[in-house]
Amino acid sequence: xxxxxxxxxxxxxxxxxxxxxxxxxxxxxxxxxxxxxxxxxxxxxxxxxxxxxxxxxxxxxxxxxxxxxxxxxxxxxxxxxxxxxxxxxxxxxxxxxxxxxxxxxx
Numbered sequence: 001x002x003x004x005x006x007x008x009x010x011x012x013x014x015x016x017x018x019x020x021x022x023x024x025x026x027x028x029x030x031x032x033x034x035x036x037x038x039x040x041x042x043x044x045x046x047x048x049x050x051x052x053x054x055x056x057x058x059x060x061x062x063x064x065x066x067x068x069x070x071x072x073x074x075x076x077x078x079x080x081x082x083x084x085x086x087x088x089x090x091x092x093x094x095x096x097x098x099x100x101x102x103x104x105x106x
Contacts, residue, residue, distance in 0.1 A: 019063070021063045025056050028051050029053060037050050
């Protein structure tokens, strides 16, 4: 494991970059191409990386993982209960001393 800072982590997990990663290495999979060499313009010797046919398979697996099967939710023995505070439905009377009148007192 190599610890990286938040900028490197953000680049590594950037979906736009991940979507285009395979497109960059895909030409290396062609029969008449031995590999692709990529480097920074001013530092070819220091930053050069060769991508060959074996690397293409690994990049494809990383950038295009198989779709996960959707999880199906199965509901069995469901019961619907309707709750109401209406006195007519429950048949109960309000507790004494708890009812309020909205009419002004005396």
